[in-house]
Amino acid sequence: MGGQISKRRSLSAEKKILVDLSQSSGSDYPGSEYHPSDRKNWMGGLDLEKLTIRNIIWPGTHDSATNKIGIPFVTRPFAQCQSLSIYEQLVKGARVLDIRVQEDRRVCHGILKTYSIDVVLNEVKQFLSETQCEIIILEIRTEFGHDDPPEFDKYLTQKLGDYLIHQDDHVFDKTVSELLPKRVICVWKPRKSPAPKKGDPLWSSGYLKDNWIDTDLPSTKFESNLKYLGDQPPVSTRKFFYRVENTVTPQADNPILCVKPVTDRIHGYARLFLKQCFERGIADRMQIFSTDFIDADFVDACVALTHARIEGMV
Template sequence: MHFNISKVLDHRKDISNFVDHRKDISTEKEALADLLASSGDHFPGSDFHPADRKTWMSELGPDRLRINQIVWPGTHDSATNDIGVPLVTRPFAECQTRSIYDQLVLGTRVLDVRVEKGRHICHGILQSYSVDVVLDGVKRFLSEAESEIVILEIRTEYGHEDPPEFDKYLVEQLGDLLIHHDDAVFGKTVAEVLPKRIICVWKPRNSPAPAAGSPLWSAGYLRDNWIDTDLPKTKFDSNMKHLGEQPPSAARKYFYRVEHTVTPKPENPVVKMVDNEIRPFARLFIAQTFAQGFADRLQVFSTDFIDEDFVDACAGMTQARVEGQGIS
């Protein structure tokens, strides 16, 4: 039998690199844990818990709550709850386990939805149900919660083609619920935009972007600074740096998103396992925006596998803004 020493050495190198990388992840998670232990995760509004997360915006008062005061709890890859084959491909693509409707009932208010040419949900090469399932879930929720506002971002997934005439389809499906593009919306109260309920941001890859003043909003109105890393403190610090470079939310005419997520890698591919390295530190991130003087800039805060505590943290910071507790 021929013995290939180069393949053996390459294999040992791969194992060594994997071990070193796992050490880096562990070191970064420990650094976040140390920061949490030394500085805590208390912030104005952190003790607030909505009486009903389904209607938490209503609870804060539609006549008082301005669009640019809201800290919007969002989900990343929102419609991946039924993607792939269970126990086979799903662990590598599923970023949420709840349906769109259930996420909204939980308190989510920003949805990140990826589509392909045939109007199916997708994440990379994997496809799932029709986008109609998403739109039906949104409409069902809004029929039950009359003073809640939702930001619905729909984009064509990387590597896919735009669905034909998808802008017209969205307008037909969402109709009178759509809050048409208008820069003045940011300074309005929730009550002033009702009964319209959805800010729909359509991000095609090649089709024309929505025009100013149209029923849909273009890509520039929901911005972020995503970096490709599975290192939790690297992502945490990058999010803080980019947030610090933004104007205060009350002074800008676009939504800015911080994605409290990390990215799976070939050697670390299971989404939930990777995200568990950063998910426990969401409240720490909010607390650090106060410590570093950026609390007036946090606006859309998104996560994988959203839970009640994440929603409460965002709603609590929003409540503090409404009450004037140290934040504009």
């Protein structure tokens, strides 16, 4: 009982820290007033001849394919991190997808399964067929505790075919206009199978890095994200993508184990985080920004900073 009281006090204090920081700092940063007119085609609304891969602020989703995971009202609330389908997330503006698979090519989150990876890839291809200039980073990893799907690299290459942007360090310096009509950077992270090599259609795990901080305390996650981001080289010199996740996750020592009410503790502070990147001199490190339950304002916050970069405002 004493542990629960202490945890509630810690949580209350951490919530207050973010509220106070938001009130004292605000959430406006260079270009933050910009809003894309069409989120489905937001890259196409920017100057594609200036828009280099390294300078994009990529809005992403965490545990992207969990909209139908588990049993509704039973196990789903404990594992669902997105309520929208893959296609709907892309239309909303997401451009980085985080997909976990197991040996039978079904998407999973821990021990819970959902639909086949075919559903993900078909919805990605549907979106690509309806747009012309949008580039996607598709991260697919074998979930912890599972084996790699057999010959999965061949399967991904066959399914995505001509859309794939091959693994090449020079891609970071290229503009979207130079890469088109190629549209997908697919990062494949197997547990035991051979990793993709330079020149392959797929990208190896070292090209998408992050520092996962497993906590349900919002200020702890917020400050840890800033610390680890500050440890990274600027995007101008990096040859890998770095992701910051604007999420907190349920913990076993807390009675609230459903994802939505826990992650809501930090969800609304995405713009504050970007503002703090400027305040602390690390805005030039930002690249991939991911969230649970992606919404329009989160996308707009990322697109606004992207627009500011290519227009020389930062």
